[in-house]
Amino acid sequence: MAKKSEFLFSKSSTRFFLPWMCALMVFIATLISAGGIVISHSLASWQRGVSSSLTVQIPTYDSQGLPRGDAVSQDLEQALTLLRTAPGVLGATILNNAEMAELMSPWLGTDAAINELPLPKLIDVSIDTATKPMLERLKSELNDVVPSAVLDSHRIWLDDLITLSNGILNLIAFVLLMLLTTVAITVIYTTKSSLSIQQSIISLVHMMGAKDLYITLKYSMYSFKYAFWGSFIGFVLAIPVMLGLVVFLKSVSTFMFQASLTHLEWLALISIPVGMAALAFCTTFYTVQRYLKKFL
């Protein structure tokens, strides 16, 4: 005997195809969205990190690997003088060993003997983010005075990275949009093909005096139920994959990626399966309603 509540539905592809399709689509959409969120977080932190400072290196060894001796402190003096007078620069200080050690700790560990390493001297330059010094000009002026000085291209590189990741974010938004469109089309197609199986049922119960809203709601809730279960499964399966990726990203680099989500972002991710089920609901509602309008 058919389930009491489901007497209006014949066994159809909806029951099988819709949940699996939703599971797959939600799985993919959740991962892509989570990736998008992580990238946008990291982007924000890169922008924060880069906005206020920049580094100038004065090598302590020459290209043959011999110590440069007094030339280093001379270079440091000249570089400091130039930097402190450059427009948009708020201040410039030489990093001491302790600061160096801290800066290097992600790579070298905490007990590295900084002195024994062939590290360059570093000048930390704080810049006025409002004025934004012309980096390329500052770099060439610096090299005119101190040819050995290297203005850390970190910022320039980061600028490029930010531009790139902005592009990637746009791309992700676009892909998500395409994905949702695909899901919508697939849901519409699935619903329509399943309705063609149910047409004789719909026209019969219509003829028996079932109201339009009753019929549309029955079918919409039916689609919602199956789409929701599928979406839920897809979402649940995406979570361990997401956590795995976070662990992976953290193992690659602790500060490159901000791989944690706020409550609001979790909410946004949860809205993916809910939205998918809502989409199935609306599509079914619209399709059945249109089908019923064929009858008097």
Next chain:
Amino acid sequence: MMEQNKLSPFIAEFNGVSLRYPGSPEVLKDIHFALTPGSFHFMTGESGAGKTSLLSLLYLHHEPTRGRIRLFGQATDTLSRSAKAQIRRQIGVVFQDFRLLEHLNAFDNVALPLRLCGEKESDIRKHVSEMLTWVGLEKQMKAFPNALSGGEQQRIAIARAVIHKPALLLADEPTGNVDDAMAKRLLYLFLELNKLGTTVVVATHNEGLIKSFNFPQLHLANNHLKIIPPSEKYSDMTAKLFKREVKNG
């Protein structure tokens, strides 16, 4: 379920009704008739005369191309969709092609009108079992339509049409697939319902039935409707019953 508009004396009223399917000449022309509450009519006419078409106007599946139909006192051309649904609930239809739902067994097919009304499952179980027993299908309750003979399917279609005691019963050749004994039995079922107040229209070819039950006929020929009164020749019990009804009405 048998509520009627007190202002109108008729269950159904056709006034100059014509029907034309797209791209064909009129099937029904200038039809006039009225069904009084509690009446019983046969609908006769050759195959293709338009019996099914006329019934489909009565259960609001088609709209007349000309003329006006009133059902339960309400002009059908002014009804909202929801009001039409309300009227359809008071009509039981035995379709010529049965229209059983293949995914439901005999029991659930018959239970359908009751489930749509949201009736209690315990009541449904009782009524549907009784009805299936009446039409002689108590053993086939769990069988699905495609495992049943034409006659058995027809009886399920009939049981489904009458289960909710509709105010108007429209049966389109309901005895086409059963033997004469079963045909009579089914007609007695309609008669039972008729005694309880249901207005009945039975489209049929079965001369035997028409003679032995001797009800007035809505006869279709040449796209027109003619009403043939019950014959005085037959003094069957049902004819007396009809006369008594006419006196009362």
